[in-house]
Ligand code: PLP
Protein backbone atom coordinates (compact mmCIF):
# COMPACT_ATOMS: atom_id res chain seq x y z
CA UNK A 349 0.00 0.00 0.00
CA UNK A 350 1.31 3.49 -0.88
CA UNK A 351 1.22 5.69 2.19
CA UNK A 352 1.90 9.41 2.38
CA UNK A 353 4.88 10.02 4.67
CA UNK A 354 4.26 11.34 8.17
CA UNK A 355 6.24 13.99 10.04
CA UNK A 356 9.11 12.54 12.07
CA UNK A 357 8.54 11.87 15.74
CA UNK A 358 11.25 11.80 18.39
CA UNK A 359 10.42 9.37 21.14
CA UNK A 360 12.61 7.59 23.65
CA UNK A 361 11.07 4.19 22.85
CA UNK A 362 13.05 2.36 25.52
CA UNK A 363 11.70 4.50 28.34
CA UNK A 364 8.01 4.75 27.59
CA UNK A 365 5.71 4.20 30.53
CA UNK A 366 1.93 3.90 30.60
CA UNK A 367 1.00 7.54 30.27
CA UNK A 368 -0.73 9.70 27.68
CA UNK A 369 1.46 11.07 24.96
CA UNK A 370 0.02 13.22 22.23
CA UNK A 371 -0.01 11.73 18.74
CA UNK A 372 -0.92 13.14 15.31
CA UNK A 373 -4.65 12.71 15.62
CA UNK A 374 -7.63 10.84 16.99
CA UNK A 375 -10.76 9.69 15.18
CA UNK A 376 -14.31 10.84 15.86
CA UNK A 377 -17.73 9.56 14.79
CA UNK A 378 -20.90 11.35 15.86
CA UNK A 379 -24.27 9.60 16.31
CA UNK A 380 -27.24 11.80 15.49
CA UNK A 381 -30.82 11.13 14.34
CA UNK A 382 -30.39 7.41 14.80
CA UNK A 383 -27.22 6.85 12.76
CA UNK A 384 -23.43 7.03 12.99
CA UNK A 385 -21.81 9.68 10.84
CA UNK A 386 -18.47 9.33 9.02
CA UNK A 387 -15.20 8.95 10.91
CA UNK A 388 -13.12 12.14 10.94
CA UNK A 389 -9.48 12.39 11.97
CA UNK A 390 -8.93 15.37 14.27
CA UNK A 391 -5.61 16.90 15.22
CA UNK A 392 -6.71 18.78 18.31
CA UNK A 393 -6.95 16.59 21.42
CA UNK A 394 -9.68 18.89 22.81
CA UNK A 395 -13.44 18.51 22.46
CA UNK A 396 -16.07 21.19 22.37
CA UNK A 397 -18.74 19.66 24.58
CA UNK A 398 -22.19 20.83 25.67
CA UNK A 399 -22.29 21.73 29.36
CA UNK A 400 -25.35 19.48 29.79
CA UNK A 401 -23.83 16.42 28.06
CA UNK A 402 -25.05 13.23 29.78
CA UNK A 403 -21.50 11.87 30.00
CA UNK A 404 -20.59 14.68 32.39
CA UNK A 405 -23.68 14.61 34.58
CA UNK A 406 -24.92 11.05 34.55
CA UNK A 407 -21.83 9.03 33.65
CA UNK A 408 -23.09 7.86 30.27
CA UNK A 409 -19.58 6.96 29.18
CA UNK A 410 -17.75 3.75 28.31
CA UNK A 411 -14.28 2.87 27.12
CA UNK A 412 -12.15 0.02 25.84
CA UNK A 413 -8.45 -0.75 25.73
CA UNK A 414 -6.42 -2.80 23.25
CA UNK A 415 -3.03 -2.70 21.58
CA UNK A 416 -1.35 -2.60 18.18
CA UNK A 417 2.10 -4.15 17.79
CA UNK A 418 4.92 -3.70 15.35
CA UNK A 419 5.75 -7.34 14.68
CA UNK A 420 9.00 -9.13 13.94
CA UNK A 421 8.14 -9.27 10.22
CA UNK A 422 7.52 -5.50 10.10
CA UNK A 423 3.72 -5.83 9.91
CA UNK A 424 1.44 -3.87 12.19
CA UNK A 425 -1.15 -6.01 13.96
CA UNK A 426 -3.93 -5.44 16.49
CA UNK A 427 -4.71 -8.07 19.10
CA UNK A 428 -8.30 -9.45 19.19
CA UNK A 429 -10.15 -6.20 18.37
CA UNK A 430 -13.45 -8.03 17.79
CA UNK A 431 -13.53 -8.90 21.51
CA UNK A 432 -13.33 -5.21 22.42
CA UNK A 433 -16.00 -4.34 19.86
CA UNK A 434 -18.36 -6.87 21.45
CA UNK A 435 -17.59 -5.74 24.99
CA UNK A 436 -18.09 -2.10 24.08
CA UNK A 437 -21.51 -2.96 22.69
CA UNK A 438 -22.36 -4.85 25.87
CA UNK A 439 -21.53 -1.69 27.80
CA UNK A 440 -23.45 0.44 25.29
CA UNK A 441 -26.60 -1.67 25.76
CA UNK A 442 -26.34 -1.55 29.57
CA UNK A 443 -25.98 2.23 29.56
CA UNK A 444 -28.56 2.92 26.81
CA UNK A 445 -26.05 4.18 24.25
CA UNK A 446 -26.16 3.28 20.55
CA UNK A 447 -24.17 0.20 19.58
CA UNK A 448 -21.24 0.47 17.21
CA UNK A 449 -21.37 -1.94 14.27
CA UNK A 450 -18.34 -4.25 14.47
CA UNK A 451 -17.24 -3.30 10.95
CA UNK A 452 -17.30 0.40 11.87
CA UNK A 453 -15.32 -0.29 15.06
CA UNK A 454 -12.65 -2.26 13.17
CA UNK A 455 -12.43 0.25 10.31
CA UNK A 456 -12.04 3.06 12.85
CA UNK A 457 -9.16 1.25 14.55
CA UNK A 458 -7.47 0.65 11.22
CA UNK A 459 -7.84 4.28 10.17
CA UNK A 460 -6.54 5.85 13.38
CA UNK A 461 -3.65 3.41 13.84
CA UNK A 462 -2.48 3.87 10.26
CA UNK A 463 -2.74 7.66 10.62
CA UNK A 464 -0.46 7.40 13.67
CA UNK A 465 1.73 4.56 12.44
CA UNK A 466 5.01 6.28 13.26
CA UNK A 467 3.94 6.32 16.92
CA UNK A 468 3.92 2.53 17.09
CA UNK A 469 7.02 1.50 19.08
CA UNK A 470 9.46 -0.43 16.89
CA UNK A 471 9.80 -4.19 17.25
CA UNK A 472 12.28 -5.09 19.96
CA UNK A 473 11.53 -2.17 22.28
CA UNK A 474 8.77 -4.12 24.07
CA UNK A 475 6.34 -1.26 23.49
CA UNK A 476 3.03 -1.07 21.68
CA UNK A 477 0.43 1.45 20.59
CA UNK A 478 -2.34 1.56 23.19
CA UNK A 479 -5.73 2.06 21.55
CA UNK A 480 -8.47 3.66 23.62
CA UNK A 481 -11.99 3.63 22.11
CA UNK A 482 -14.38 5.91 24.00
CA UNK A 483 -18.16 6.18 23.67
CA UNK A 484 -20.18 8.80 25.51
CA UNK A 485 -23.39 10.82 25.57
CA UNK A 486 -22.65 14.26 24.15
CA UNK A 487 -26.28 15.41 23.80
CA UNK A 488 -27.71 17.84 26.34
CA UNK A 489 -30.18 16.48 28.90
CA UNK A 490 -31.16 17.71 32.32
CA UNK A 491 -33.67 15.01 33.28
CA UNK A 492 -32.05 11.65 33.84
CA UNK A 493 -32.49 9.98 30.48
CA UNK A 494 -30.28 8.85 27.61
CA UNK A 495 -28.72 11.53 25.39
CA UNK A 496 -29.91 12.16 21.85
CA UNK A 497 -26.35 12.53 20.54
CA UNK A 498 -23.19 10.43 21.10
CA UNK A 499 -19.52 10.59 20.25
CA UNK A 500 -17.44 7.52 19.53
CA UNK A 501 -13.78 8.41 19.44
CA UNK A 502 -10.53 6.48 19.40
CA UNK A 503 -7.31 7.92 20.72
CA UNK A 504 -3.97 6.16 20.54
CA UNK A 505 -0.79 6.62 22.52
CA UNK A 506 2.51 4.73 22.55
CA UNK A 507 3.19 2.74 25.72
CA UNK A 508 6.19 0.82 26.96
CA UNK A 509 6.52 -2.70 28.31
CA UNK A 510 5.52 -2.76 31.94
CA UNK A 511 8.30 -5.14 32.83
CA UNK A 512 11.49 -4.32 31.05
CA UNK A 513 13.67 -6.27 33.43
CA UNK A 514 11.46 -9.31 33.96
CA UNK A 515 8.09 -9.63 35.62
CA UNK A 516 8.18 -8.03 39.04
CA UNK A 517 5.93 -9.52 41.73
CA UNK A 518 3.79 -7.11 43.75
CA UNK A 519 1.72 -7.14 46.96
CA UNK A 520 -2.09 -7.00 46.90
CA UNK A 521 -4.56 -5.95 49.58
CA UNK A 522 -8.19 -6.84 50.29
CA UNK A 523 -10.21 -4.04 51.89
CA UNK A 524 -13.35 -5.04 53.76
CA UNK A 525 -14.83 -1.56 53.50
CA UNK A 526 -14.92 -1.25 49.70
CA UNK A 527 -16.73 -3.19 46.99
CA UNK A 528 -16.01 -2.88 43.30
CA UNK A 529 -19.43 -3.72 41.93
CA UNK A 530 -22.89 -4.70 43.12
CA UNK A 531 -24.06 -8.24 42.24
CA UNK A 532 -26.60 -7.01 39.67
CA UNK A 533 -24.82 -3.73 38.95
CA UNK A 534 -22.36 -2.75 36.25
CA UNK A 535 -19.20 -4.68 37.15
CA UNK A 536 -19.43 -6.77 33.96
CA UNK A 537 -19.23 -3.74 31.67
CA UNK A 538 -16.57 -1.11 31.13
CA UNK A 539 -18.45 1.96 32.21
CA UNK A 540 -16.42 5.01 33.27
CA UNK A 541 -18.01 5.26 36.74
CA UNK A 542 -16.54 1.91 37.79
CA UNK A 543 -13.13 3.52 37.61
CA UNK A 544 -14.18 6.63 39.53
CA UNK A 545 -15.34 4.24 42.27
CA UNK A 546 -11.94 2.52 42.25
CA UNK A 547 -9.83 5.65 42.73
CA UNK A 548 -10.17 6.02 46.50
CA UNK A 549 -9.40 2.37 47.40
CA UNK A 550 -6.61 2.36 44.82
CA UNK A 551 -4.93 5.43 46.32
CA UNK A 552 -5.38 3.96 49.79
CA UNK A 553 -3.73 0.72 48.66
CA UNK A 554 -0.81 2.67 47.20
CA UNK A 555 -0.35 4.71 50.37
CA UNK A 556 -0.11 1.45 52.28
CA UNK A 557 2.50 -0.01 49.92
CA UNK A 558 0.29 -2.24 47.77
CA UNK A 559 0.36 -2.13 43.98
CA UNK A 560 -3.13 -3.57 43.53
CA UNK A 561 -6.34 -4.06 45.46
CA UNK A 562 -8.30 -7.30 45.28
CA UNK A 563 -12.10 -7.23 45.58
CA UNK A 564 -14.30 -9.91 47.05
CA UNK A 565 -17.95 -10.39 46.08
CA UNK A 566 -20.10 -7.59 47.47
CA UNK A 567 -22.80 -9.88 48.90
CA UNK A 568 -20.82 -12.28 51.11
CA UNK A 569 -17.19 -11.14 50.97
CA UNK A 570 -16.24 -14.82 50.69
CA UNK A 571 -15.48 -15.16 46.99
CA UNK A 572 -12.78 -13.57 44.89
CA UNK A 573 -13.96 -11.16 42.20
CA UNK A 574 -11.05 -9.32 40.59
CA UNK A 575 -8.40 -6.65 41.05
CA UNK A 576 -9.21 -2.97 40.46
CA UNK A 577 -8.23 -3.03 36.78
CA UNK A 578 -7.45 -6.67 36.09
CA UNK A 579 -8.81 -10.20 36.45
CA UNK A 580 -7.54 -12.68 39.04
CA UNK A 581 -5.78 -15.87 37.99
CA UNK A 582 -4.39 -18.50 40.33
CA UNK A 583 -2.26 -21.54 39.61
CA UNK A 584 -2.88 -24.31 42.15
CA UNK A 585 -0.11 -26.44 43.60
CA UNK A 586 -1.26 -29.30 41.34
CA UNK A 587 -1.06 -27.09 38.23
CA UNK A 588 -4.66 -26.03 37.57
CA UNK A 589 -5.53 -22.58 36.20
CA UNK A 590 -8.30 -21.17 38.41
CA UNK A 591 -10.13 -17.91 37.73
CA UNK A 592 -13.34 -16.48 39.21
CA UNK A 593 -16.58 -16.63 37.27
CA UNK A 594 -19.03 -13.99 38.43
CA UNK A 595 -21.68 -11.79 36.84
CA UNK A 596 -20.02 -8.72 38.37
CA UNK A 597 -16.49 -8.95 36.99
CA UNK A 598 -15.26 -7.61 33.67
CA UNK A 599 -14.78 -10.36 31.07
CA UNK A 600 -11.08 -9.81 30.33
CA UNK A 601 -9.75 -10.42 26.84
CA UNK A 602 -6.34 -11.23 28.34
CA UNK A 603 -7.84 -13.79 30.73
CA UNK A 604 -9.75 -15.44 27.87
CA UNK A 605 -6.50 -15.54 25.87
CA UNK A 606 -4.48 -17.01 28.75
CA UNK A 607 -7.16 -19.64 29.45
CA UNK A 608 -6.98 -20.77 25.83
CA UNK A 609 -3.17 -20.90 25.92
CA UNK A 610 -3.24 -22.79 29.22
CA UNK A 611 -5.58 -25.37 27.67
CA UNK A 612 -3.27 -25.59 24.64
CA UNK A 613 -0.47 -26.41 27.08
CA UNK A 614 -2.55 -29.25 28.54
CA UNK A 615 -3.55 -27.49 31.75
CA UNK A 616 -6.94 -27.85 33.40
CA UNK A 617 -8.73 -24.52 33.41
CA UNK A 618 -11.45 -23.83 35.98
CA UNK A 619 -13.56 -20.69 35.57
CA UNK A 620 -15.91 -20.87 38.57
CA UNK A 621 -16.73 -19.35 41.94
CA UNK A 622 -13.42 -19.14 43.84
CA UNK A 623 -13.54 -18.87 47.63
CA UNK A 624 -10.96 -16.48 49.05
CA UNK A 625 -9.62 -19.32 51.27
CA UNK A 626 -8.51 -21.13 48.12
CA UNK A 627 -5.56 -18.77 47.75
CA UNK A 628 -3.91 -20.92 50.43
CA UNK A 629 -3.70 -23.69 47.82
CA UNK A 630 -2.20 -21.48 45.13
CA UNK A 631 1.47 -21.44 44.24
CA UNK A 632 1.15 -18.55 41.77
CA UNK A 633 -1.28 -15.65 41.52
CA UNK A 634 -1.47 -13.06 38.78
CA UNK A 635 -3.45 -9.98 37.81
CA UNK A 636 -4.12 -9.94 34.07
CA UNK A 637 -5.15 -7.22 31.65
CA UNK A 638 -4.21 -5.61 28.35
CA UNK A 639 -1.88 -3.01 29.85
CA UNK A 640 0.38 -5.35 31.82
CA UNK A 641 -0.56 -8.76 30.38
CA UNK A 642 0.28 -10.41 33.74
CA UNK A 643 1.37 -8.87 37.04
CA UNK A 644 2.58 -11.60 39.38
CA UNK A 645 1.35 -11.21 42.97
CA UNK A 646 3.52 -12.66 45.74
CA UNK A 647 1.52 -11.67 48.80
CA UNK A 648 -2.11 -10.89 49.62
CA UNK A 649 -2.92 -9.02 52.83
CA UNK A 650 -6.43 -9.20 54.28
CA UNK A 651 -6.76 -7.46 57.66
CA UNK A 652 -4.12 -9.04 59.91
CA UNK A 653 -3.68 -12.05 57.64
CA UNK A 654 -0.71 -12.12 55.30
CA UNK A 655 -0.82 -14.86 52.68
CA UNK A 656 2.14 -15.75 50.55
CA UNK A 657 0.89 -16.73 47.10
CA UNK A 658 4.01 -16.84 44.96
CA UNK A 659 7.73 -16.24 44.80
CA UNK A 660 8.92 -12.79 45.90
CA UNK A 661 11.96 -12.56 43.67
CA UNK A 662 10.37 -13.25 40.27
CA UNK A 663 7.41 -14.63 38.42
CA UNK A 664 6.31 -18.22 39.01
CA UNK A 665 7.12 -20.64 36.16
CA UNK A 666 3.57 -21.20 34.88
CA UNK A 667 2.61 -17.54 34.68
CA UNK A 668 5.96 -16.71 33.11
CA UNK A 669 5.43 -19.35 30.44
CA UNK A 670 1.96 -17.98 29.69
CA UNK A 671 3.27 -14.40 29.60
CA UNK A 672 6.02 -15.33 27.14
CA UNK A 673 3.60 -17.27 24.97
CA UNK A 674 1.05 -14.49 24.62
CA UNK A 675 3.63 -11.77 23.98
CA UNK A 676 5.39 -13.96 21.39
CA UNK A 677 2.06 -14.31 19.54
CA UNK A 678 1.41 -10.56 19.78
CA UNK A 679 4.82 -9.71 18.29
CA UNK A 680 4.47 -12.35 15.58
CA UNK A 681 7.44 -14.37 16.86
CA UNK A 682 5.49 -17.63 16.87
CA UNK A 683 2.46 -18.79 14.86
CA UNK A 684 -0.94 -17.44 15.85
CA UNK A 685 -3.01 -20.67 15.80
CA UNK A 686 -6.22 -19.02 16.99
CA UNK A 687 -6.14 -16.17 14.45
CA UNK A 688 -6.09 -13.47 17.14
CA UNK A 689 -3.87 -10.92 15.42
CA UNK A 690 -5.49 -8.66 12.83
CA UNK A 691 -3.08 -7.25 10.29
CA UNK A 692 -3.34 -3.52 9.52
CA UNK A 693 -0.24 -2.96 7.42
N1 PLP B 1 -10.92 -6.04 34.88
C1 PLP B 1 -11.04 -4.71 34.89
C2 PLP B 1 -11.90 -4.11 35.93
C3 PLP B 1 -10.38 -3.93 33.93
O1 PLP B 1 -10.48 -2.60 33.95
C4 PLP B 1 -9.57 -4.56 32.97
C5 PLP B 1 -8.86 -3.79 31.96
O2 PLP B 1 -9.38 -3.26 31.08
C6 PLP B 1 -9.49 -5.95 32.98
C7 PLP B 1 -10.16 -6.67 33.95
C8 PLP B 1 -8.69 -6.66 31.96
O3 PLP B 1 -9.39 -6.73 30.74
P1 PLP B 1 -8.62 -6.89 29.38
O4 PLP B 1 -7.81 -8.13 29.49
O5 PLP B 1 -9.71 -7.03 28.37
O6 PLP B 1 -7.80 -5.67 29.21
Ligand code: COI
Nearest residue numbers: 413577578637638639640
Ligand atom coordinates in the same frame (compact mmCIF):
# COMPACT_ATOMS: atom_id res chain seq x y z
C1 COI C 1 -5.77 -2.76 31.09
O1 COI C 1 -5.80 -2.48 29.91
O2 COI C 1 -5.28 -3.81 31.50
C2 COI C 1 -6.33 -1.86 32.06
O3 COI C 1 -6.25 -2.16 33.21
C3 COI C 1 -6.97 -0.64 31.62
C4 COI C 1 -6.85 0.45 32.63
C5 COI C 1 -5.85 1.47 32.19
C6 COI C 1 -8.19 1.02 32.86
